[in-house]
Amino acid sequence: MSIAELQAYGYVVALVFLTVALYAYIYHLYTKRKDSDGHDYEEYSNMALKDDITDTPVSEKPKKK
Amino acid sequence: MEDRPLEYDYSVTRLFMMNTIFVGIVGMLVGVILAWQMAYPELNTFLGEGLAEYTNFSRLRVLHTDSVIYGFVLSAVWASWYYIGQRVLKVSMAESRTLMILGKLHFWIYFAASAIIVVSLLMGITTSKEYAEFEWPLDLGITIIWLLWGAGIAGLIAIRREKTLYISIWYFIATFLAVAMLHLFNNLEIPTYFGSGGIGAWYHSVSMYAGTNDALVQWWFGHNAVAFVLTTPIIAMIYYFLPKESGQAIYSYKLSLLAFWGLMFVYLWAGGHHLLYSTVPDWVQTMGSVFSVILILPSWGSAINMLLTMKGEWQQVAASPLIKFMIMGSTFYMFSTLEGPIQAIKSVNAIAHFTDWIIGHVHDGALGWVGFMVVAAIYHMAPRLFNREIYSKSLMAAQFWIQTLGIVLYFTSMWIAGITQGMMWRAHDEFGNLAYSFIDTVEVLHPYFTIRAVGGTLYLIGFIMFAYNIYKTTSAREVEASELQNASPMGA
């Protein structure tokens, strides 16, 4: 197989993989609606709306052990 | 000192903001001069024959493109980063001495490099790669500036209180990574003096690529420079400033994530549309066209998300000139991301390429989308930086309408000029002889060039009104923190 053919196969594989990954991600977002921390994705809009330094973070970073 | 409550530190934002306004005026003034020169070529020597070398179109054109893109836009992006970054990560720069030092170094090295760039471009020192005109010593300087920014991003993220990164932060990170990669690969070059054992100027270099490869790398760079300097960081800005100013949550946060990954996936493949009908392989051209058309989807995903954020709140658009800038900005974003894919279709590009239609496309994006978002971002930040209300709402509204008129004159004249040009260049008689010579097109285009120059001048006038408004804001009525929650306070 020539390098050009290899490139072409690689290209098709990458394209299919990325397309499937993107649609899987869409499916995941809209069926699960919450991320692994249990936050609804839409809550994250509050990161912009409640952004004073004294506001409570939407998902607090765990303190260092 | 110890007992003062913790506050966000905007000193670096302030520096970049001042620079945005200053370079914006200079860069657009040069644009306006260029526009008048195209309509009235005598203006190439407007400072006399003796200085013609420095005032002619070709010398000034690079100064325009580089100063507006890397001076005006990048400064605004960084002003916004140093503002938004702290706020959505809920951490102050003042909490880390290192971050403060990095931020200040970032600004001052950038400022010094910009000054050198202006001088070197005026002297005619360039590598002649569009948007990457800088010679190797400056390329090294740019790398340092970029790494300083990267270190600042990483540092701020490391000490954040908010675990999840807000969508704007993703766009900033994408900007950082993509431009770093583009800059490095497109500027691989050999300093001729050192490579040849002492021939030529010490600062001169030649690209490591040649011929078609050079063209490919150059437009992979050029296209993505547009994508990652004039698009992704601007989306980062609108995702913060529009919800914040209007007090509305983003219409769909999920859609914002989706549009982000879609954009990242598609953008990098579309560069081929700058090289249609050239010597690059056919499949690269076709791929460039196809991906350009697909690019509508993630682009509109973000833009529609912004428009829908105002759902049920359109009275705010009517009432606030600041929100008008952002809504008009995302509308122009939709507009130029519809126009771009159309121009990327091969048969359309056959007419559009090399013509003023492309210049029209560039500026409905640059003036309508990028310029308006920069203006809106600074109007939103200024009251919070100075704890004062915006000096004048009516001045802001006047600016909005003057600039909008300017943009409309700019792109409509360029459409007509471009399509006229494209058609005249192709026209031929029954034997295949060209129907027109080049000068015939120039004569026909004269009125449109004049209209464009008027439009550009209006835009510049609006921008100077903006600078004045911000300047007066620094001494306007002081406001309480409670007035700064959402809608920015404005004087009459």
Ligand code: HEM
């Ligand atoms: C879906 C998105 C877009 C697509 C598919 C697209 C497509 C194109 C095409 C086909 C060209 C002409 C290439 C040629 O024939 O020379 C072009 C040029 C250009 N576009 Fe876009 N465009 C898009 C969005 C934007 C946006 C949002 C901006 C931001 C301001 C922008 C800025 C530019 C610039 C600066 C050039 C000129 C490059 C040069 O020749 O120097 N584009 N674009």
Ligand code: HEM
């Ligand atoms: C007052 C506003 C402005 C005026 C009057 C203006 C005018 C011009 C003119 C006359 C040209 C040369 C066109 C040619 O060679 O035929 C040009 C090119 C360009 N301008 Fe502007 N400009 C303005 C603002 C801006 C801004 C704010 C940006 C970016 C954010 C921008 C980005 C560019 C780019 C990328 C090009 C090169 C386009 C290409 O090579 O295809 N301009 N401008």
